[in-house]
Amino acid sequence: MTGRVFRQVKRLALLLLAFASFAVAAATPEDRLSAVFEAVEANQLDVALKRVDALIADYPNFRLAYLVRGDLLLARARPLETFGNVLKTVPQERVEDLRAEALQRLRAQRQRPGDDRLPRYVLQLNPDQKHALVVDARRSRLYVYANAGGKPKLIADYYVTLGKNGIDKTREGDQKTPIGVYHVTANLPRKKLTDFYGAGAFPISYPNEWDRRQGRNGHGIWLHGVPSNVYSRAPRASDGCIVLANPDLESLGQRLQIGLTPVIIADEIEWVDEATLDAERASLAAEIEQWRTDWQSRDTERYLAHYSPRFAAGSQRLAAWATHKRKVNAGKSWIKVGLGRVTMLRYPHERDVVVVTFDQDYRSNGLSNVMKKRQYWTKENGRWKILYEAAA
Amino acid sequence: MLNRNASRRRLYGGLRGGVILLCACAFFGAAAARADDVEDAQKLMKAGQSQQALERVNRALAANPKDPQARFLKGVILTEQGKPSEAIEIFTKLTQDYPTLPEPYNNLAVIYAGQGQYEKARTALEQSIRTHPTYATAYENLGDVYAKLASQAYGKALQLDASNTAAQNKLSLVRELVREPGVKPTAVAAAAPAKETPKDAPKEAPKDTPKPPVVAQKAPEKPAADSQAEVLKAVRGWAQAWAKKDADAYLGYYAKDFKTPGSGGRADWEKSRRERIAAPKSIAVGIDSPKVTMRGAEQATISFRQTYKSDKLKSQSRKTLELVKTDGHWQIREEKAGK
Numbered sequence: 001m002t003g004r005v006f007r008q009v010k011r012l013a014l015l016l017l018a019f020a021s022f023a024v025a026a027a028t029p030e031d032r033l034s035a036v037f038e039a040v041e042a043n044q045l046d047v048a049l050k051r052v053d054a055l056i057a058d059y060p061n062f063r064l065a066y067l068v069r070g071d072l073l074l075a076r077a078r079p080l081e082t083f084g085n086v087l088k089t090v091p092q093e094r095v096e097d098l099r100a101e102a103l104q105r106l107r108a109q110r111q112r113p114g115d116d117r118l119p120r121y122v123l124q125l126n127p128d129q130k131h132a133l134v135v136d137a138r139r140s141r142l143y144v145y146a147n148a149g150g151k152p153k154l155i156a157d158y159y160v161t162l163g164k165n166g167i168d169k170t171r172e173g174d175q176k177t178p179i180g181v182y183h184v185t186a187n188l189p190r191k192k193l194t195d196f197y198g199a200g201a202f203p204i205s206y207p208n209e210w211d212r213r214q215g216r217n218g219h220g221i222w223l224h225g226v227p228s229n230v231y232s233r234a235p236r237a238s239d240g241c242i243v244l245a246n247p248d249l250e251s252l253g254q255r256l257q258i259g260l261t262p263v264i265i266a267d268e269i270e271w272v273d274e275a276t277l278d279a280e281r282a283s284l285a286a287e288i289e290q291w292r293t294d295w296q297s298r299d300t301e302r303y304l305a306h307y308s309p310r311f312a313a314g315s316q317r318l319a320a321w322a323t324h325k326r327k328v329n330a331g332k333s334w335i336k337v338g339l340g341r342v343t344m345l346r347y348p349h350e351r352d353v354v355v356v357t358f359d360q361d362y363r364s365n366g367l368s369n370v371m372k373k374r375q376y377w378t379k380e381n382g383r384w385k386i387l388y389e390a391a392a
Numbered sequence: 393m394l395n396r397n398a399s400r401r402r403l404y405g406g407l408r409g410g411v412i413l414l415c416a417c418a419f420f421g422a423a424a425a426r427a428d429d430v431e432d433a434q435k436l437m438k439a440g441q442s443q444q445a446l447e448r449v450n451r452a453l454a455a456n457p458k459d460p461q462a463r464f465l466k467g468v469i470l471t472e473q474g475k476p477s478e479a480i481e482i483f484t485k486l487t488q489d490y491p492t493l494p495e496p497y498n499n500l501a502v503i504y505a506g507q508g509q510y511e512k513a514r515t516a517l518e519q520s521i522r523t524h525p526t527y528a529t530a531y532e533n534l535g536d537v538y539a540k541l542a543s544q545a546y547g548k549a550l551q552l553d554a555s556n557t558a559a560q561n562k563l564s565l566v567r568e569l570v571r572e573p574g575v576k577p578t579a580v581a582a583a584a585p586a587k588e589t590p591k592d593a594p595k596e597a598p599k600d601t602p603k604p605p606v607v608a609q610k611a612p613e614k615p616a617a618d619s620q621a622e623v624l625k626a627v628r629g630w631a632q633a634w635a636k637k638d639a640d641a642y643l644g645y646y647a648k649d650f651k652t653p654g655s656g657g658r659a660d661w662e663k664s665r666r667e668r669i670a671a672p673k674s675i676a677v678g679i680d681s682p683k684v685t686m687r688g689a690e691q692a693t694i695s696f697r698q699t700y701k702s703d704k705l706k707s708q709s710r711k712t713l714e715l716v717k718t719d720g721h722w723q724i725r726e727e728k729a730g731k
C-alpha cells in the first residue's frame with residue numbers, strides 16, 4: 001500500500017531534487033517541513049506523520065503542515081490522487097495557494113545558491129551597512145546578505161508573500177510588488193499596528209527617484225509580518241508588500257538598519273560569480289573616481305562628459321545642469337571632493353543601471369559642504385554615465 | 393465514500409466478533425443456561441428489542457459477572473441505546489481483561505468516532521489491529537477514521553468553517569457509526585438505497601399498481617375515509633417525487649418538525665437524502681397494501697409495503713409513516729421502517 005499512495009507527493013519532491021544540499025538538522029518550520037518530505041521520499045510514512053505532528057504541535061497555525069498531515073492520513077485510508085488530496089468541492093484556490101507555497105518552500109530549500117553564486121546587484125556595501133536584502137520574486141524568497149568587507153555573504157533566507165498581481169508595480173492599488181533598489185525607511189513596532197501586520201513592519205523607499213522618473217506611483221510598500229491566526233500566507237496574496245512569517249520578521253528585524261539596509265527586489269535574481277562581481281565593481285568605481293578628479297580639476301567640460309544626454313534631476317535636464325555647473329565652477333580657484341561610505345547597487349531588470357550612494361565632502365573657495373548624495377549610473381556605448389544626481 | 397450500509401456492516405462486524413466469542417465460551421467454562429440467555433439477547437437485539445435484550449444479558453451477567461461474551465453484548469446494546477459512556481466503560485474493561493481481543497477495541501473506536509474523538513478512535517483501532525492483524529472490520533473502520541482525521545487536517549489547512557458542506561458531509565458520515573444502531577437493518581436497506589443488493593430482493597421491478605387502501609376498521613366514517621384518501625394521495629405523491637428523483641418535491645413532503653433519524657439535524661438529513669436520490673440513474677417506488685389509520689382529523693399513520701428498485705438496488709420492506717396535516721397538506725413527521 002505505501003508504495004503507491006504517496007506517489008504524487010514523491011513525484012513533486014523528486015522534481016525538486018535538483019540540488020541535494022539538504023541539511024536534516026531541522027530547525028526552522030520550513031526545514032522541518034522539508035524533513036517531512038524527506039521521510040515521504042524514503043517511504044517512511046510513519047516517520048513523516050510523526051514529524052508533521054510534532055511540527056503542528058509547535059506551529060499550530062502552519063496551514064501547509066495540516067495539508068501534508070491530511071495527505072499522510074488519507075494515504076492510509078486510500079490511494080492519493082494528488083498532493084493536497086482534498087475534496088473537489090472545497091474552494092480549489094485555497095488548495096492551490098498551499099500547493100504553491102509548498103512548491104516555493106521546497107524549491108528554495110533544495111536549490112539554495114552555492115557559495116560561488118552571488119546576486120549581481122550587491123556590488124558594494126558601505127562599512128556601516130551590516131546587511132542587504134535581496135528578494136527573488138519568482139522563488140518567493142528573501143535572501144539576507146551580510147557585509148563581509150563590502151562583499152555580500154549569504155547568511156539567511158526566508159519564504160515571502162508578494163503582491164496578488166505579481167511584480168513590477170506601476171500604479172497605486174495595482175496590488176503588485178515593485179522591482180527595484182530600495183532601503184528600509186522606518187520601524188513600526190507591533191504595538192502601533194493592527195494584528196494584520198503581525199510582528200511588525202518596515203516600510204521601504206518605494207517609489208524611489210527612478211520610479212518617479214518612470215511615472216510609477218503608489219506608496220506604502222512594507223516588509224511586515226502575518227496575522228496571529230496564520231503561520232504564513234500564500235506566495236501571491238499581499239497588496240504589494242513583502243510579507244514574512246512572524247518569527248522570520250522578528251529575526252530579520254534585528255538585522256535591519258533604518259535608512260541604511262538596502263532592499264533589492266528582483267523578478268528573478270541574476271546570479272554571478274565573485275570574479276564577475278569584482279570586475280563590475282572595479283569598472284564602475286574607476287569611473288566614479290574619474291568623475292571626482294575631473295570635478296576637482298575644474299575642467300567643466302571633462303566633468304560634464306560624465307553626464308548622460310538623458311540626465312535629469314527633478315525638473316532639471318542636462319542643459320540646465322551644465323549651465324549651472326559652468327557658472328559655479330567659473331568662480332572657483334580650487335575644488336576638493338572627497339567621497340566616503342560608497343554603496344553600489346545594480347538595478348534589477350534594467351540594462352546596466354547602478355544606484356550609487358555616498359557621503360560627499362565638497363570643499364572650495366567660497367563654499368564647503370558635506371552631504372549624502374545619490375547618483376544613478378548607466379552604461380552608454382560602453383562607458384558609465386550619470387543619469388541622475390541629487391542629495392539622498 | 394462511506395455509506396450507511398458500510399457503517400452498518402462494520403457495526404455488525406463488531407457483533408460477529410461477539411458471536412465468535414460465544415463459540416469460545418467453552419474455554420471460560422460457561423453454563424448452558426446462561427449461554428441461552430446470551431443467545432436470546434443476541435436475537436432480541438437483532439430484532440430491535442434492545443430493552444428486552446438488555447434484561448436477558450443482565451440476567452446472564454447476574455449468574456456470571458465475568459462472562460466476556462455477555463459483557464461484550466451488553467456493551468453493544470448500550471451503544472445502540474445511545475449510552476456511550478456506559479458502553480465505553482464495558483469495552484474498556486474488556487480490553488484490559490482480554491487485551492488480545494480486537495472487537496472491544498473496535499467498538500470503543502466506533503463510539504469514540506461517534507463522539508468526534510477521532511484520535512482516540514484511531515488509537516483503539518490501531519490497538520485492535522496490533523492484537524489481530526487480519527481484522528478486516530478494524531481496518532475498514534481505521535480507514536474511515538484516517539479519512540476523517542485527514543479531513544480535519546485539510547479543514548485546518550484551508551480554514552474551512554463549520555458550514556462548509558464537504559467537511560460536514562464527512563463528519564456526519566462517520567458519526568453514523570454510532571447513529572446507525574438506532575436504525576433497524578431492514579429499514580436502512582429500504583430507506584437508504586445503496587450499492588448492496590439484499591439477497592431477498594425481488595428479481596422483477598415492482599409494478600406500481602396502486603391498490604385501493606385497506607381502510608382500518610376503526611375509521612369507518614366517510615369524512616375519515618376522505619381524509620384517508622388524502623393521506624394516501626400524499627404518500628403516493630411522495631413516492632412519485634422520489635421515483636422522479638425530484639428531491640425538492642420529495643423533501644416537500646416532510647413536515648418542518650420531521651424527526652430526522654439520528655442526531656445530525658435536518659440539514660444533514662436533507663443533504664444525505666438528496667445525495668441518495670441523485671445517485672441512482674433511475675428509481676421506481678411502489679406502495680402496496682397501504683393501511684391508513686386516522687388519529688383525529690389532523691394526524692394519520694400509514695403502513696405499507698414499499699418496493700424500491702433502482703439501477704443499483706432492489707428491495708422490499710414494510711414502512712410506516714406518521715403524517716400530520718399542515719395548512720391543508722399532509723406531511724410526513726416520522727418515518728419508520730419495519731412494522
